[in-house]
Structures are given as structure tokens and as C-alpha cells.
Amino acid sequence: MFLDSLRRRNPGFIEAAMRLHQEGRIPANSYVLDLDTVEANARLLRAEADRLGLRIFAMTKQVGRSSSFCRSVMRGGIGAAVAVDMACARAVHRAGMKVGHLGHLQQVARHEANGAATMLKPDYWTVFNDEKAGEAAAAACAAGSTQNLLARIAAEGDIFYRGHEGGFDASDVVGVADRFDALEGGRFAGITTFPALLFDHATRKVLPTPNLATLTRAADALARAGRRDIEVNAPGTTSSVLLQALADAGATQCEPGNGLHGTTALHVMEDLPELPAVCYLTEVSHLAGGKAYCFGGGFYIDPVFPDYDVKAVVGREPTTQASALRSVEVPPPSMIDYYAMIDASGPNPPRPGDTAVFGFRGQAFVTRAYVVGVSGISKGEPQVETIENGFGEAAAWPV
Numbered sequence: 001m002f003l004d005s006l007r008r009r010n011p012g013f014i015e016a017a018m019r020l021h022q023e024g025r026i027p028a029n030s031y032v033l034d035l036d037t038v039e040a041n042a043r044l045l046r047a048e049a050d051r052l053g054l055r056i057f058a059m060t061k062q063v064g065r066s067s068s069f070c071r072s073v074m075r076g077g078i079g080a081a082v083a084v085d086m087a088c089a090r091a092v093h094r095a096g097m098k099v100g101h102l103g104h105l106q107q108v109a110r111h112e113a114n115g116a117a118t119m120l121k122p123d124y125w126t127v128f129n130d131e132k133a134g135e136a137a138a139a140a141c142a143a144g145s146t147q148n149l150l151a152r153i154a155a156e157g158d159i160f161y162r163g164h165e166g167g168f169d170a171s172d173v174v175g176v177a178d179r180f181d182a183l184e185g186g187r188f189a190g191i192t193t194f195p196a197l198l199f200d201h202a203t204r205k206v207l208p209t210p211n212l213a214t215l216t217r218a219a220d221a222l223a224r225a226g227r228r229d230i231e232v233n234a235p236g237t238t239s240s241v242l243l244q245a246l247a248d249a250g251a252t253q254c255e256p257g258n259g260l261h262g263t264t265a266l267h268v269m270e271d272l273p274e275l276p277a278v279c280y281l282t283e284v285s286h287l288a289g290g291k292a293y294c295f296g297g298g299f300y301i302d303p304v305f306p307d308y309d310v311k312a313v314v315g316r317e318p319t320t321q322a323s324a325l326r327s328v329e330v331p332p333p334s335m336i337d338y339y340a341m342i343d344a345s346g347p348n349p350p351r352p353g354d355t356a357v358f359g360f361r362g363q364a365f366v367t368r369a370y371v372v373g374v375s376g377i378s379k380g381e382p383q384v385e386t387i388e389n390g391f392g393e394a395a396a397w398p399v
Contacts, residue, residue, distance in 0.1 A: 001268055001305055001359060002359030002360060003313070003357075003359030005267060005268065005276050006276045010034065012377055012380075013277070015318035016318070016377045017355075018281075018317075018319070018355045018357060020374065022318075022355060026370075026374075028282045028283035029283075030281050030282070030298070031278055031280055031364045032279050032372045033063055033066060033068070033261065033278050033374060034378075035385060037261075037275050037277035037377070038069060038076070038260055038261055038277045041259070041260050041275065042058070042075075042076025042260055043076040045076075045240050045259060045260065047077075048240040052247040053247070054253060054254050055100070055252060056078055056253070057078070057080050057081055057101050058073045058078045058255070058260060060081055060091065060257070061257065061363065062361075062363055062364060062365070063364050064389065065087070065392035067373075068373030070091075070392075079097070080100030081100055083099055087391055089122070090391075091391055091392030093120055099122040100122065101123065101124045101253075102122035103122075103150075104150070104152060107126075107132055113136055113139040116136075117136070117143040117145065118139070121145070125147050126233075127149055127150070127151065127152065128168070129166075130179060134186075137183035137185040146186065147187065148187055149186050150190050150192045150231065151180070151188070152193065153167050153169070153173055153214060154168070155169070155210075164194065167193070177225075189230075190232055190233060192253075193214060193215055193233075196208065196246065196251070197237045197246070199264075199265035199304060201306070206266050212234060212251075216250050232251045232253065233253040234246050234249065235255040238258075239256070239259045239273070261274075262274040262276035262278075263361045263362070264361070268305075279357050279358065280357070281357050282297075283353065283354065283355060285352060291343065292349065293339040293340070293342075294312075294340050294341075295339065296336075296338050296339050296340050297367060297369050298362070298367040298369025300362050300363050300366065302360070305361075309327055310330055311326065311328060312325070313355075314354055316355070326343045326350065328340050328358070329341040365391075368390075370388065371389070372388075
């Protein structure tokens with residue numbers, strides 16, 4: 001889906017990745033990152049957030065919490081991350097990045113709260129219920145600090161991905177704030193939801209969800225109760241061109257993830273300011289039955305998109321030419337992606353050892369793929385900075 005944008009807007013990245021693979025410097029089954037472009041995208045997002053007075057936290061899960069990605073984002077001016085889970089929090093902490101937001105989307109497990117408060121010291125900690133608020137506050141109290149707590153809220157008609165449900169009744173937000181403030185070690189800091197913005201297939205636009213209006217109503221209720229300086233955290237499908245809409249709705253925080261590497265759903269439809277900076281790269285293993293089988297482990301077709309003709313740039317020499325494009329059959333999510341099958345019909349079929357480059361809106365942290373950070377592409381001097389697993393840990397490659 002994103003391969004067309006990659007070929008048009010960042011062809012040098014594809015060619016550099018193919019060359020590095022053919023030279024044996026990066027492995028098959030890798031999400032490859034153009035770190036120069038990530039840094040530029042981060043700088044652009046930070047500038048727009050600053051213009052609108054928004055706090056900005058980087059989401060790193062989509063690219064496997066890569067340490068070199070974190071450092072590039074920091075060079076671009078975004079110094080703190082939102083951690084989708086404790087694995088994210090530990091990875092960004094190791095990379096030297098501040099944990100700006102913890103507990104959303106996944107809550108912190110009971111016996112990890114003390115470690116989170118002591119080692120990670122998040123600026124904001126989201127909780128879904130009073131029990132989790134108590135755990136976070138008690139952990140902060142034991143660490144000698146007071147924790148800023150965000151309440152995840154929900155109202156009838158709000159939209160959540162299946163398995164993401166949970167939170168306080170938005171109509172009780174003033175009571176929730178009072179209860180948080182009564183906790184030793186706790187302080188009510190604001191409200192959050194997800195998703196606040198969502199790609200709409202019918203209009204091919206990113207539109208506000210009912211959740212965003214719920215945040216606005218809750219913030220108004222808190223203001224009427226005399227509360228000031230309330231943080232309104234409103235993540236979802238974040239590109240620089242959408243930050244104005246969040247600010248207009250009263251948001252005070254934004255959390256770009258795919259926007260940092262130019263792969264939000266809207267980036268397929270329009271050429272947005274952020275350039276594409278990630279590809280999935282693998283290698284042809286063998287031929288059978290008119291298909292060239294390429295190594296898998298990292299295939300992720302985001303369900304936000306309808307079925308489409310998956311294509312890859314396949315070849316031994318670095319290229320972005322249309323003649324190198326081939327259709328690919330990717331196993332369904334119900335199967336293990338040991339291989340994907342590339343069309344090998346016609347002249348010059350793929351050969352074992354050929355490179356195959358895909359454009360995905362990936363979620364590297366749920367795959368078995370390596371994550372490779374490459375710097376210097378913009379200068380024509382590509383250097384492999386890191387080869388890591390999906391937890392931001394150095395990989396034993398080559399064996």
C-alpha cells in the first residue's frame with residue numbers, strides 16, 4: 001500500500017536498503033528505517049506542535065522500539081515517548097528517551113507499578129479505574145514523588161478497537177478528578193481516549209471520532225468545576241496537518257507514531273509533509289510452482305485497509321523502476337508467515353538471493369522481524385546504526 005509513496009518520494013532509501021542487503025550488511029526479514037528522514041519528520045512535527053502549544057510524545061512500537069529511531073526522534077526535537085506497554089517503556093528508557101506517558105493503551109500490571117514509578121518516572125500515567133489509580137499513586141508515594149494521573153474516559157457512542165475498551169464514565173469526570181487528588185502520591189492531571197481521530201474509508205479522510213467530542217465535553221465539565229490547566233491527551237492517526245484540528249478541539253497533547261515515518265493511512269491518499277521512512281525488506285529463498293518464495297516473519301497487512309494487490313520491488317540491483325514490481329501473495333493472519341509468494345511468471349523471474357522490498361504501515365513489535373536503523377542516506381553515505389529485535393535489543397546477527 002505504501003510502496004508507491006516510497007518509490008516516488010524516497011527512492012534513494014529503497015535503493016540504499018537493497019544495496020546494503022546485497023552487500024550482506026542487513027538481514028532479510030527486516031523493517032529498515034531511514035533515520036535521516038525520521039529526524040526531519042520529527043522536527044517538522046515538533047515545530048507544528050510548538051506553534052499550537054501541544055505537548056508531543058513519540059510512539060515507537062510500530063518500528064519495534066528501535067534505539068536508533070529513538071535517538072533520531074530526539075535529535076528532531078521530541079524528547080519524550082508514549083509507551084504502549086512496559087516493554088515500550090523499558091526500551092525507550094534504555095535508549096535514553098524520557099517516558100512521557102505510560103499506561104495507555106495497555107495498563108501497568110500490579111507488580112510492575114513500583115518499578116515504573118521508581119525507574120521510569122513517567123510524566124503522565126493513564127489509568128482506567130480506581131484500582132489502577134491507587135496502584136500508581138501508592139508506587140509514586142513509595143518512590144517519594146507525586147504522579148500526574150490521566151483518566152481514560154468513555155461515553156456512550158464512543159469508538160474503540162475490539163479489546164481496547166475500558167475507562168471511567170465520562171459523566172463522572174469531576175468525581176474521578178476529586179478521587180485522584182485524594183490519593184496520597186496521586187494528582188489528577190487530565191483525560192485521554194483513543195482513537196480521537198480515525199481514517200474513514202468512505203471519504204478517504206481522517207475525521208474526528210465521537211471520542212474527541214467526549215474529551216471536549218469532559219474538559220468543559222472540569223472547567224466549570226473550577227479546575228484549570230487540564231491535560232487533554234488525544235492520540236490517533238497523527239500527522240502534522242491534523243494537529244490544528246486537535247488543538248481546536250481543546251487537546252493539549254499529541255502522540256505521533258506512524259506520522260514519524262510517513263505511514264499514517266492518510267499518507268496513502270495524500271503527499272503529506274512527512275516523508276516515508278520505513279520499508280520491509282526480505283529475500284527470495286526458492287522457487288516452486290511458478291512462485292518465488294521469500295522469507296517471512298515480518299509481514300503485517302494493517303486491517304485498516306481493504307484487501308489490495310500487495311507488490312514488492314524485487315531484484316539483485318538497487319532499483320525503484322516499475323519493471324521490478326511483482327505481485328505477492330501474503331499468508332493470511334491465521335497462518336504463520338514463514339514465506340510469502342512472489343509472482344515468478346514472465347521473463348527474468350526472481351532468483352534465490354534477490355532482495356524484495358515492501359511498503360507497509362507496519363507494527364514491527366508484533367512480528368518476528370529485525371529492525372534496522374540506517375543513517376546517512378540523505379548524504380549518499382548509508383551506515384547501519386542498529387540491528388535489533390522488536391524490543392529494542394541488539395540482535396545476534398550475523399550469527
